[in-house]
Amino acid sequence: MGSLVTIGLAKFERAPIASDGGPGTVFTEYGGVSEDTFSFAEAEGTTKEVRIEQSSAPLKIFKKKGALILNCSIADADTDLFAALRGGSVATASGVKTYSEGDEVNDVEETIRVTSDEGLIFTINRCSVSALITGALGKNQELLLALTLTALKPKKTGVPTWTASETVA
Numbered sequence: 001m002g003s004l005v006t007i008g009l010a011k012f013e014r015a016p017i018a019s020d021g022g023p024g025t026v027f028t029e030y031g032g033v034s035e036d037t038f039s040f041a042e043a044e045g046t047t048k049e050v051r052i053e054q055s056s057a058p059l060k061i062f063k064k065k066g067a068l069i070l071n072c073s074i075a076d077a078d079t080d081l082f083a084a085l086r087g088g089s090v091a092t093a094s095g096v097k098t099y100s101e102g103d104e105v106n107d108v109e110e111t112i113r114v115t116s117d118e119g120l121i122f123t124i125n126r127c128s129v130s131a132l133i134t135g136a137l138g139k140n141q142e143l144l145l146a147l148t149l150t151a152l153k154p155k156k157t158g159v160p161t162w163t164a165s166e167t168v169a
Contacts, residue, residue, distance in 0.1 A: 007118070009114070022159055025111075031081060033074060034072070067151060068162060070149040073146045085108055087105070088102040119166060125161060127149045132146045132148075
């Protein structure tokens with residue numbers, strides 16, 4: 001039986017994919033994750049049974065894993081993060097940084113590292129990132145950058161889609 005109970009988010013980081021298609025190694029934090037918005041969702045896989053009339057048991061079962069998807073909202077996204085994840089550009093003039101959205105959807109792939117408060121570290125070696133502006137501006141509301149991160153098969157041979165690691169004594 002496991003002894004590591006995992007609760008709480010300590011770090012949420014991103015790194016550019018390595019030039020050889022392997023996982024990135026130079027991580028920076030995304031920013032502050034809005035409370036209670038971070039989640040993992042592993043989609044149900046698919047199963048295809050090959051059956052014949054002469055038997056009640058299948059001849060063969062083909063199985064595929066479901067996608068691993070992370071969702072969260074960044075509470076303190078700035079113009080640089082908008083540009084990095086949504087495309088477009090940032091210009092600075094007279095002490096003001098201005099984000100201008102691009103015309104095309106930005107295709108972002110990164111290595112993602114998630115560290116729990118207890119030190120369990122999930123690394124998704126290649127991840128597609130989608131960023132949408134959401135939330136509100138009000139007395140008890142904030143503007144959020146909602147992220148959907150979908151694990152992808154790494155381009156480098158021999159690299160797993162994701163890993164989980166912990167320190168052992």
